[in-house]
Amino acid sequence: MKLGRLNHIGVATPSIADSIAHYRDVMGATDISEPFDMPEQGVKVCFVNTPTSSGMDGTQIELIEPLDENSTIMGFLAKNPLGGQHHVCFEVPDIEIAREAFEDMGKRILGPTRIGAHGTPIFFLHPKDMQGMLTEIMETPKEGGHWSN
Ligand code: CO
Numbered sequence: 001m002k003l004g005r006l007n008h009i010g011v012a013t014p015s016i017a018d019s020i021a022h023y024r025d026v027m028g029a030t031d032i033s034e035p036f037d038m039p040e041q042g043v044k045v046c047f048v049n050t051p052t053s054s055g056m057d058g059t060q061i062e063l064i065e066p067l068d069e070n071s072t073i074m075g076f077l078a079k080n081p082l083g084g085q086h087h088v089c090f091e092v093p094d095i096e097i098a099r100e101a102f103e104d105m106g107k108r109i110l111g112p113t114r115i116g117a118h119g120t121p122i123f124f125l126h127p128k129d130m131q132g133m134l135t136e137i138m139e140t141p142k143e144g145g146h147w148s149n
Contacts (some may be wrong), residue, residue, distance in 0.1 A: 001101035004091030008060035013083035016065040042071030089136035
């Protein structure tokens with residue numbers, strides 16, 4: 001296992017529109033992507049890009065709103081009606097090597113490796129095996145940049 005950069009913090013929200021207004025008007029964010037649906041996960045997602053001084057991509061806030069009652073984040077929002085920090089996502093150079101390494105360490109992986117919101121392979125690790133944090137592992141985008149449009 002080789003830890004890469006903190007790609008994003010996943011934040012659940014009952015309203016992406018309200019959260020976008022918050023990050024824009026309260027936090028001063030100037031680079032926020034258009035929301036898009038991920039029907040398989042039952043979520044709508046958008047990215048708030050934080051700036052860096054190095055010219056590299058900054059860590060993102062991934063805003064996640066449920067699309068329907070079956071959404072993967074409905075349980076979280078039931079417990080946290082205001083929304084809040086849902087997961088953290090670290091990059092790795094190779095998703096299969098990382099998956100094997102976590103399996104060898106006895107960490108529980110939640111479901112198959114799949115294509116995540118950034119268009120790159122991801123998987124999730126059980127928070128009880130990860131210091132209480134739902135942890136997403138994402139292969140570093142090949143061009144080194146964020147998926148965006
Ligand atoms: Co994520």
